[in-house]
Amino acid sequence: MRPQDDWGLIVFGCFRLPIVSATAQILPMQQSLAQLVAQAHQEAQVIKTRAEMEAFKARIVGPNGSLTALMKNMATLSKEERPVMGKLINEAKKSIEDLLSALLLKIEDAEISATLGAPLDPTLPAIDSPAGQHHPLSQTRERILATFRKLGFTVAEGPEIETEWHCFDALNTPADHPARDMQDTLYLPQSFQSADAPRRGQEALVLRTHTSSVQVRTLLNRKPPLRIVAPGRCFRRDAVDATHSANFHQVEGLWIDHHVTLADLRGVLDFFVKETFGPEAEIRLRPSFFPFTEPSFEMDLRSPNLGRLSNRWLEIMGCGLVDPAVLKNCGLNPEEYSGLAFGLGLERIAMLLHGIDDIRHFYQNDLRFLRQFA
Numbered sequence: 001m002r003p004q005d006d007w008g009l010i011v012f013g014c015f016r017l018p019i020v021s022a023t024a025q026i027l028p029m030q031q032s033l034a035q036l037v038a039q040a041h042q043e044a045q046v047i048k049t050r051a052e053m054e055a056f057k058a059r060i061v062g063p064n065g066s067l068t069a070l071m072k073n074m075a076t077l078s079k080e081e082r083p084v085m086g087k088l089i090n091e092a093k094k095s096i097e098d099l100l101s102a103l104l105l106k107i108e109d110a111e112i113s114a115t116l117g118a119p120l121d122p123t124l125p126a127i128d129s130p131a132g133q134h135h136p137l138s139q140t141r142e143r144i145l146a147t148f149r150k151l152g153f154t155v156a157e158g159p160e161i162e163t164e165w166h167c168f169d170a171l172n173t174p175a176d177h178p179a180r181d182m183q184d185t186l187y188l189p190q191s192f193q194s195a196d197a198p199r200r201g202q203e204a205l206v207l208r209t210h211t212s213s214v215q216v217r218t219l220l221n222r223k224p225p226l227r228i229v230a231p232g233r234c235f236r237r238d239a240v241d242a243t244h245s246a247n248f249h250q251v252e253g254l255w256i257d258h259h260v261t262l263a264d265l266r267g268v269l270d271f272f273v274k275e276t277f278g279p280e281a282e283i284r285l286r287p288s289f290f291p292f293t294e295p296s297f298e299m300d301l302r303s304p305n306l307g308r309l310s311n312r313w314l315e316i317m318g319c320g321l322v323d324p325a326v327l328k329n330c331g332l333n334p335e336e337y338s339g340l341a342f343g344l345g346l347e348r349i350a351m352l353l354h355g356i357d358d359i360r361h362f363y364q365n366d367l368r369f370l371r372q373f374a
């Protein structure tokens with residue numbers, strides 16, 4: 001009879017070992033093996049750390065482990081019993097290996113969870129991040145642009161590094177004009193090149209002193225009729241004080257069409273001022289001089305809603321009708337076209353709107369100041 005024919009089962013907890021033909025020698029070993037495996041499964045349930053697992057592993061399969069000891073006893077078995085017991089030991093070893101692998105996975109999972117913290121539920125709604133806000137100058141710029149959009153103006157842009165020709169010559173500003181003086185204008189070194197404003201010959205590159213250069217770029221690139229507003233950064237070597245900065249912002253306006261007149265200029269500026277400062281705000285055009293407009297004006301504003309500056313005439317921009325020489329320089333026939341232009345200081349408008357008494361607040365990134373515009 002083959003030994004397998006009369007196998008029964010020895011059951012310890014969840015582990016079952018078949019009972020093989022019970023010779024006096026093999027039966028106690030079989031029972032010890034089944035007991036060892038069942039006990040290992042039970043002990044494994046309380047093991048939590050890598051160190052505990054290593055000690056547990058050593059107790060079973062280490063050099064002095066219980067399973068190792070049983071394996072050593074194989075030598076005492078007969079030639080027939082050895083393969084039978086060998087098979088059972090192999091099954092027990094496999095069961096212990098599986099148990100150790102599962103234990104290791106469980107411990108690694110616990111270690112990762114401890115490092116990562118509580119598990120995430122990706123279906124939960126996100127925690128609100130603190131909402132940002134636009135800088136007061138950006139807010140003012142958007143408000144101004146929105147007003148001019150209502151009158152059909154679109155936004156145009158030009159480079160901050162500009163050629164002398166676009167910034168001055170094309171705008172009918174002669175070489176001996178004070179604005180071109182090194183004291184007022186920031187010139188770039190002759191070696192400097194700009195892809196946005198290539199030099200013609202030996203002409204100088206400057207940091208633009210006003211956004212009127214965008215007038216020139218627009219007239220060269222687009223055919224009238226056109227209405228544009230050009231917001232942007234400007235640079236001058238002005239001494240910094242409460243109302244002057246070396247780096248400030250302007251919004252330029254340009255409207256070119258057949259028969260644009262002073263009445264259009266007044267109408268556009270009056271609309272802008274009433275939209276921005278309220279329906280009671282008034283404007284006044286004071287004769288002035290700009291090389292690129294004829295006639296030229298300073299526009300003053302008066303409003304009852306400006307706190308301590310209420311009901312006083314305040315100068316807020318330069319304006320006028322586009323000088324025929326500028327139209328000619330840009331390839332337009334002044335007999336056919338006329339236009340109006342204006343340029344306002346963004347900081348000055350924002351200061352009036354919010355009662356700010358020093359332009360330097362805009363550039364200091366002081367959150368106590370900036371949060372007031374949320």
Ligand code: FA5
Pocket residue numbers: 209210211212236238243244245246247248249250252290293315316317318319320341342343344345346347348
């Ligand atoms: C000009 O720059 C003209 N290009 C405006 C213009 C455009 C006139 C179109 C006619 C037709 P002005 O230098 O006055 O003009 O500057 C215009 C506005 O820019 C001023 O009213 C002021 O609000 C602002 N501004 C000028 N310099 C500074 C400065 N250093 N700091 C802050 N704002 C300034």
